Amino acid sequence: MKLIKNGELSEPAWIFCDNIDHDRHDVGQILPYRVFLENRVRRTNTIGLVGIQIDVDTELEDIIAYFDQLHLIVIEFASFVDGRGFSIAGRLRQSLNYAGEIWANGNLFADQYPLAVQCGIDGVVVDEQLLQRQPVEHWRQAIDMHPAFRSLM
């Protein structure tokens, strides 16, 4: 997995899992929220770092109870023109006071990176194909060139 965070490209020690992999302790596991819910009684945190994948249908208020177990929330963007993920991040940060890590996964491109960061998203998961067209320098440049948003000043 490739991640752009703080303007740097990295390969974080996390994997997307459809189900809990009890044999993997070396990496964090990002589980579908449904899987996380089904397994929470089995103390998923014993497998190491745990993150969840959420989408627009996830009832965010229900997650509050698990904030202290979660090291990461990954918001799925269905497409780059679907801006719901920005409001999900806004709601997590502003309404629900979630202070952990948030990543975006899906199809965001470089010029949306500043918007994501301003909404409280820490990192964007990117694929190789996109990186070929838009290397990490473009993502850094997008942050540098994006005019400031007055409300944040």
Added chain:
Amino acid sequence: MYSYDTFDKQLVDNRASQFRSQVVRRISGALNEDEFRPLRLMNGLYLEMHAYMLRIAIPYGGLSAPQMHMLGDIADKYDRGYGHFTTRQNIQFNWLELDRVPELLVDLAKVNMHAIQSSGNCIRNVTADPYAGATADEIADPRPTAELLRQWSSLHPEFAFLPRKFKIAVTGSSNDRAAIRVHDIGLQLVEDEAGSPGYKIFVGGGLGRTPMVGVVLCPFLPRDQLLAYLEATLRVYNLYGRRDNKYKARIKILTHELGIENFRNQVEAEFQSIKTTAPATGPWLSKIEDNFAVPPFEELPAVCKALDTLTTSNSAFARWVETNVCEHKVQGYAIANVSLKPIGGIAGDATSEQMHKLAHLADRFSLSEIRVTKNQNLVLPHVRQSDLGDLWHALQFDGLGEANSGMISDVVSCPGMDYCSLATARSIPISQQIARRFADPELQQKIGPVAIKISGCINACGHHHIGQIGILGLEKNGEEYYQIVLGGDDGEAAAIGKVSGRGFSKDDVVDAVERVIDTFLKLRTTGELFADAYRRFGTGPFKEALYETD
């Protein structure tokens, strides 16, 4: 007018550089067309029928004389010597080359202007009453609120990829000249019983394929809570507005499908959770108010003898004063409407020479201020009554002195199939023919105010739904035809017009409009307005006249 601070200045400069970089990356292939499209739209750039079109924002319709000069320069430097003022207080240039647009944006930034969010699925240019700060009938000037919303919404990271475009209008008067009830959000400045300032908020108005009049979302919101409440409203819309069908993606569909009570409850819940963390309205608005300089009005006598004398001796001037001049809140001043509807001209178009001339006239007669109206006209908001004669003479000379503000020849028209790639029929020739048919000033005087609005397709950019006589251009089997819609209203009694029946060919539609007017003239009581007569009689007699030969 509002003076840009260093933050504003830097923002428009940076935005121009940013767009230059995006164009370069589009040309290199780093950005593909799908990715570039929302970026260019959020900079007001469309690919139209013949060329690129740039829509430049004129926030709440306010222009200074230097800004108008710059628009004139842009018309010559980048376009074909003219521009088109629109129904949402923007200006469009229709003949641009993509690679020169970044340079154009740099020129705009020199006079504190931009094209940010004049298109795209984001919060668009905020519009307001063109008489703001000049009219006696407002409880407060709506422009500081409109400017607050411009600043708050510009590059708002959460609301750049909404389900669909989002339009906000503001008025400080109960006489609604900003059409707030047909906007996604309409704000009316009001006071509560104790005299504290706040807003009455309308939601879910809009035109297009599914026209709706907005409903009250909040009857009174204290002034200091505005941004938190709007953030909550936009967040609910962004999360739950439909994305499966672009024609059902506006907030009006969401409020309609959820029901206003349910929608209001969701907004209220979100509002409660963010009201302490959302940007604070009060200090921000106060800072903006400090940057709105009060115009240097002079103390003038209550009665202007020069005006009285000229009005008595010159009937053409008297007619212009009657139709185009309105009362000002400051003694001795007047609000002068400048028509961009010369008989047979193109609604809203102005040449570069006219733009420069208007800038000079604003300097000379209107404390350097100009406003753009939703009816595609201009306003000189602060004219000494004693200067009205000289102003009128100067306007006559430049084809800007038509005495038809609000009259039947003051037709609102979208660009239609002459420019727009979405249009299904031409609008401009029909509006020209109507203006010619009713050109006689005495006939116009006799008919009185009538709002005719023409759209060249169902997207309704010409606002036909809210014309007292609306005309919708459509296409069938390769032929243009025109539906007539009656009884629309964009003011405080907002209403969506009713389709009268089958459409008319392009050769017959002007005759049909004339039959409606003839019927009105026969039915009216002395001095009765078209809108009042329509309310009294309904569509019946007009429909009968329209289809009398059937």
